[in-house]
Amino acid sequence: MASSSPSLSFTVRKCQPELVTPAIPTPHETKLLSDIDDQEFLRFTYSIIQIYRNESSMANKDSVRVIRQALAQTLVFYYPFAGRLREGRGRKLMVDCTGEGVTFVEADADITLDQFGDALQPPFVYSSEFLCDVPDPQEELTTCPLLLIQVTRLKCGGFIVATGWHHTMADGAGLSQFMNAWAEMARGARAPSIAPVWRRELLMARDPPRITRNHREYEHIEDTKVGTNSHDNLVRRSFFFGPTEIAAIRRLVPYHLRHCTAFDVITACLWRCRTKALQIEPDEDVRMMCIVNARSRFKPPLPVGYYGNAFAYPAAITTAGKLCGNPFGYAVELINKVKSEVTEEYMHSVADLMVIKGRCMLTTVRSCLVTDLTRARFRDVDFGWGKAVSGAPAIDKAEPFPAATHIVSYKNPKGEDGLVLPVLLPAEAMNRFLKEMDDLLGNTNQPTGAGPGFIKSTI
Template sequence: MAPSSSSLSFTVRKCQPELVTPAIPTPHETKLLSDIDDQEFLRFTYSIIQIYGNESSMANKDPVRVIRQALAQTLVFYYPFAGRLREGRGRKLMVDCTGEGVTFVEADADVTLDQFGDSLQPPFAYATEFLCEVPDSQELATCPLLLIQVTRLKCGGFVVATGWHHTMADGAGLSQFMNAWAEIARGASAPSISPLWRRELLMARDPPRITRNHREYEHVEDTKAPGTNSNDNLVQRSFFFGPTQIAAIRRLVPYHLRQCTAFDIITACLWRCRTKALQIEADEDVRMMCIVNARNRFKPPLPVGYYGNAFAYPAAISTAGKLCGNPFGYAVELIHKVKGEVTEEYMHSVADLMVIKGRCMLTTVRACLVTDLTRARFREVDFGWGKSLSGAPALAKTGPFLAATHIVSYKNPKEKMG
């Protein structure tokens, strides 16, 4: 049933999970993940939800059947997803390409899109009803690397929920996979972009050497007394940043920073507001980790088709007092500067750090994480029924971060949400 906290009640009837395997036999081999892929922080399943409306031209087609068949064909090209993870010496992760398949659940819900009203906007209030149950992701040997549920709605629309083990791909990589899947659902015989494994490009060097200051991985003591964790009172909310809102905030930015991005402005605003709300002591450090796609930071850029994790989480750091007491431009400049630190050498240094320090965890103490998923374009994935009405993370939790912030594209009646 839908959550009791909502006035809308409906039932989702799920069939037994099945394993969808590649449509034809695929290579049985072992592939190493990169040292960026197999970080401790990424060893979890992350879920995206896409919501589609009815399309009259597809009236005679069943979305579950179309999407399932296309998935089997797509796994021929992306066959590592049909395998299972293994852990080797030094906790090194690899994929045993067994062709066992990915989890697929067919479901039906006795509800229409209209009944959801405004709740379609991220975070989708009923997301958990449409998610395939995620097994313990620590059980690497048995955990499927993709978990998909397609739920038909009474109105002819449907919901696609895709969970993937984050060690296999980042948001850009998953977007590449999903667009290949959608192309095949629309009738293509092969993806327009051929997938490339090439994980050796982000392996640690021999010998490994840390050449950059990676404060995102520092061990930080939590000064909060037991039982006073600020995460206990956090709630998930959406805020719309359309052109009008962005322009209003940009007026607070000094002239020399006027070319900063909307991401810089939104992130700086959220960082200051969050720090004030949590009432962090003025002399304590706070961190804002900005996920930066590093594909084009390499020279030459990583090859087209690479779908592994290729991002960094550089941390902007300030004392809470300086962050909240200085003009707004102070926060914007910190965000803008730290994003620029991500280079090819930075990425190699992170990979080396993982080997030297035993795949250490990101710090979560007085830290927040922001990821920009607008360029992943999950809303544009078209299985034949047109673009999705909403495409966004299903849950706020991102690994150890109970309340990560996601910047996603969403169209309301007037403007987009940044």
């Protein structure tokens, strides 16, 4: 199934970046990040793109001005975002709350939303046109602003908000909380409905640190087979799982797993088809790491308003032969089981491991990582112009870990609510992946226009 590159021609005119500071003076202090926050894998800037249509009731309001002013007001409450990172002994990160501000870029594009057509489906293939330039987080760790925002007006009156945030500051749930506070301010609120909570000491390593759980997601594995983590000739495809597709997968799930989530079955589908497509040797171990929000796993739960990173990525592990040779329910059960391993003790053990092993990196060899962003509800963020047409991660051209992906909610052109899963693979492997998906789903996933399930996009 050949895919075509984006062909739209348009221009985005950007103003010079400015620094937006808190609307009033804020405390100048140093705040330590937690030992979950500052692990190696989170030391980068991650971007979300939200796309909004014109709203006639807001005709007399400038989206850029409203959003900029609301940002300054929101930073009064989330003032650490206006500071800069500092690195101490043992690579420990902290925030110097200087009030220097966050990067804000005003832009205009000579295109309408309707001209984008199917390209509005996540991931947005024109992401790079609407993102701020992101500095290298390793080279400019202590000088880079912690938020990088661009708001682009469109000819139709709609607009696009692109928000890059340094992942050490917040996870998806934390960013969603910040964005909803920001949107509340844009709609006239004087304070967020959920007060932000720092409390990073709740996820600091213990004294002395002690590893009490088996964290195979951080094992160091040698890559003995060339190609499974190749960055060459990558092709991106996105799959829409609506009611038809979800029902087709669930028919493959045994009765005792009938209560598994849509995330479980889609992730199992990805894991099996990707492993087959990469032609991994049967005796090689393969990993599927699932992001698990641990806020509710603490006793008592973490405070409402906690916006730091509060998740783990436990690894379901088996051999490629067992994963592909067993019935589909085998993969679903492994994923379902590993998610349940995340407890308060598990999180403390991860924090301790970071201190003991020097904030080590995740295992990327023959690994895949999936994040469920449906609960972050980025589409629901309303700055006054209604909910977003789409709210999802931006495409990163310099993908550091091609096997990391996410699941987001989306309403397709037929009006069906469903879930979108982007997949990035070398071209030859992608062709095999498409065949495996078709075989698994009984040919319900077809190219756009030929069936309900497939969204075409490329990098």
